[in-house]
Amino acid sequence: MTQPQPLKTNDIKKGWIVRDIRNLEYTVADNQRGDIRMVNTNRGFHPFQELGSMYAVAWKEAKPTEDAPWQPVELTPKQIKSRKELAATGMI
Numbered sequence: 001m002t003q004p005q006p007l008k009t010n011d012i013k014k015g016w017i018v019r020d021i022r023n024l025e026y027t028v029a030d031n032q033r034g035d036i037r038m039v040n041t042n043r044g045f046h047p048f049q050e051l052g053s054m055y056a057v058a059w060k061e062a063k064p065t066e067d068a069p070w071q072p073v074e075l076t077p078k079q080i081k082s083r084k085e086l087a088a089t090g091m092i
Helices: 075-088
Strands: 015-022 026-027 036-040 051-056 059-064
Touching: 051 075
Parallel strands: none
Antiparallel strands: 015 026, 015 059, 026 036, 036 051
16 A cells, blocks of 8 residues: 655645644635645534634645545645744744
């Protein structure tokens, strides 16, 4: 069985399901590019459905549909640095 190909955060589009470094799941709500993306908190442990912005550098896995396998999210060197800085401040 082949390993799933790593994704860049800009490859992830509206409707994709993402899992963050805390293992919480979200549905991507935009087709934008960049380190801050809109997500819907309609999955898993979230008691309410909300739309909000999220640092894409916190994503660790993504999949296009519910039935698809999880694919790892590969960060750029700049994003890795940003993730470390945000984690140190408690932002992610």
